[in-house]
Amino acid sequence: xxxxxxxxxxxxxxxxxxxxxxxxxxxxxxxxxxxxxxxxxxxxxxxxxxxxxxxxxxxxxxxxxxxxxxxxxxxxxxxxxxxxxxxxxxxxxxxxxxxxxxxxxxxxxxxxxxxxxxxxxxxxxxxxxxxxxxxxxxxxxxxxxxxxxxxxxxxxxxxxxxxxxxxxxxxxxxxxxxxxxx
Numbered sequence: 170x171x172x173x174x175x176x177x178x179x180x181x182x183x184x185x186x187x188x189x190x191x192x193x194x195x196x197x198x199x200x201x202x203x204x205x206x207x208x209x210x211x212x213x214x215x216x217x218x219x220x221x222x223x224x225x226x227x228x229x230x231x232x233x234x235x236x237x238x239x240x241x242x243x244x245x246x247x248x249x250x251x252x253x254x255x256x257x258x259x260x261x262x263x264x265x266x267x268x269x270x271x272x273x274x275x276x277x278x279x280x281x282x283x284x285x286x287x288x289x290x291x292x293x294x295x296x297x298x299x300x301x302x303x304x305x306x307x308x309x310x311x312x313x314x315x316x317x318x319x320x321x322x323x324x325x326x327x328x329x330x331x332x333x334x335x336x337x338x339x340x341x342x343x344x345x346x347x348x349x350x351x
Contacts (some may be wrong), residue, residue, distance in 0.1 A: 178326060180240065200315075218322070219265075219326065220266065222264045223261050223265045223321050224263065225315055225318070226257045226260045226261035226319070227257075227261040229257045229308075229311060229315060230253075230254050230258045230261065231313065232261040232308065233308075234250075234254045236250070237250045237254065241303065241340040244345050246299035246302065248300075249285065249299040249300070249301055249339065250299050250300050251282075252285070253282070253299070253300045253312070255284065256278045256281050256282050256285075257315075258351065259275065259278040259320060260273075260275050260276060260278045260279055261341060263275025263278065264319070264322065264323075267326065267328070272323065272327070274292075275319075275323065276323060279316060279319045279323065282301075282312065282316050282319075283320070284302045285301040285312075286301050286305055286312055286313045286316055287304070288301070289301035289302045289304050289305065289328070290304045300312055310330075
């Protein structure tokens with residue numbers, strides 16, 4: 170990035186012996202405050218496991234959503250299914266976005282999904298027919314497994330943790346280079 174300069178034309182009135190003289194002066198200056206800078210995201214697009222996680226949660230939300238539209242019996246299980254659809258859709262968006270706030274929102278949604286799976290285990294009769302009943306037994310335990318995979322993914326893909334590990338590796342390499350140079 171080059172040096173940012175500006176040209177400023179200064180006009181002022183100099184009063185000498187009662188006479189006004191108009192003097193124009195042009196100067197090259199460097200602003201004291203840096204101009205507004207644009208932020209460019211240089212991170213590469215995620216491929217592989219991240220996209221598979223997004224697809225997993227989106228498909229899970231759709232699989233749960235389809236039977237909800239066909240029901241006429243609105244019991245606790247149906248409302249839990251609506252909650253499941255919203256939660257899994259939020260998790261899919263949060264995993265795709267990977268920003269700080271979206272990671273927090275995704276973590277909360279993941280906690281809700283995990284708690285609902287555990288509640289489904291504990292109260293199987295009350296939640297019968299819901300996606301989370303019996304920990305997701307009706308869906309081959311995919312909701313429970315997806316909660317565990319999501320928790321591992323959120324931990325493994327945490328940008329702060331990745332940067333800290335990269336800085337540690339850089340520090341270790343620097344120390345080794347200094348020791349070998351000595």
